[in-house]
Amino acid sequence: MQVGEITKDWLRSVLNWPITDADEITVAPLSLSNGAMGGVYRVRCADRAFVFKCPPSADSPWYRVCSEMGLLDREIEIYRFFGVGERRKIAPECYWSRLMSEGSSALALQDLCQAGRVMDRFVRGLNRNEAVAALRTLATLHGVLPTIDGDARASPLPWLGPASSDGLAAAITEGLSVVPSLVETMFPDNFPREHFSRIRQIDIPRVVARSHCGSKLLSLCHGDCWSSNVLFTSRLGCDGMGAMLVDWQFAMWGNPLSDVALLLLSSLSPAGRRAWVDDLLTCYHLQLTKDVAGYSLDDCYHDFSKAMPFAALVATATLDAYTCGLTKPELRHIAMRMEAIIDEIPELFVVS
Known part of the structure; x- marks a missing residue:
């Protein structure tokens, strides 16, 4: 239809x-x-x-x-x-x-009728209250089908593909294929060309598998959690703020901290992420463990670290969607964020 x-x-x-x-x-x-x-x-x-x-x-x-x-x-x-x-x-x-x-x-x-342009929030970066509201919603999601020490390749739902599926790697590859030309057009002065020309040499299925297989917790993941896929509401939450998630096409079975890592990498300013990451992970863990037993804060940090390479791949592969319609000053903000992603996860650009 x-x-x-x-x-x-x-x-x-x-x-x-x-x-x-x-x-x-x-x-x-x-x-x-x-x-x-x-x-x-x-x-x-x-x-x-x-x-x-x-x-x-x-x-x-x-x-x-x-x-x-x-x-x-x-x-x-x-x-x-x-x-x-x-x-x-x-x-x-x-x-x-x-x-x-x-x-x-x-x-x-x-229709939740979000006022203003949803990309404005993405460009400036989420503030702390917005990040907390989004992470509480993610924790509620991840508490729906939690499995401790499970098999990342075996989804409990027939229609929910595992993160290690060939289709997800193909989607990431498709997104990454346009990044070198996109960067040359939009960010000619920000990135050394060799960073992005080497993208084609990354073993994407291996990076995806390593980020999900072996995580302590497995659950239903949103799969594409950046700020424009988070709608904020007046529902009770952090300081009266709640959040709902939209655009679930890439929902998957895998390491739920991949959602957290992607949100923090893509949608917080580098300074905000550095300043708040510990508090935000603690807040997320506190909400998550209302539904999930036997999952420590150390486990949460372990899964978050495992998820970071995957999150950086997805953030890079989605650059086209992130930047669509942005002005040159707005693109400069995004360039700074992408530089921080690359600096924080340099191993992504080492040939596997």
Whole structure:
């Protein structure tokens, strides 16, 4: 189903909206990547709105990866899994969904109506309260299916792929393939060219496997946790702030600290990350152990360290999405953050 197929009759019969023939439907694109990973739209009619998601078009560079991995179907399965109870607080409400096997993948989601441009928060970097709210939500997520000393290659859910799957490595490879040219265009003065020309020599499946296999804790992971995939709410949390996670296409079974590492690497300023990392990990661990027994703070630090190479790979591979539509001054902020990632994890750029 595509957004153009949404009619007033569909809104009445499927979503039970009490709209009249005089009410107009308006559609606005929301995708930060211009629909490369799939269409994302805000659909309004009368005084109601929802977010509609559909697969990418066949001419998208991500179409093959999205289709082969079944990314939108995976996101739909996540929302169905979160359908009831406390799990709903992790993500927006799903009003309607359809899997590929049921016709054509599509989702209709609660519109949380975030004010302003979501990329503004990413550019400046999360503040401490925002980071705490996001990590508490991640800890709640990671407490849903926790397994101590389990097998990272054996997901407990048939639709949830392990982090070590070939598809994830292929997606990272696809993202990394455009980074050298992207860096030359957007950051010509910030990075030595050899850093990124050597990306093609990294043994990506090995880095991914090492970051997930052998972690003390395994759980359901979001897989793409950067600040633009975190929506902040007034729900009770840190200083009245809560958070929900969106864009679950890369949900996976693996080391949950990969979500934490990616959020801190991609979405905090280097100075903020250095200053707050210990407090943030302690806060995350405190929330996590409300649901997970037998997992010490030392275990948490161990899994966080294991996850860092994977998080740096994902942060680098997602650079195109991170920078889409940013101004030159904003790009300078992102360049500083990317330099900090490279400086902190130099082994990523050593040929395996």
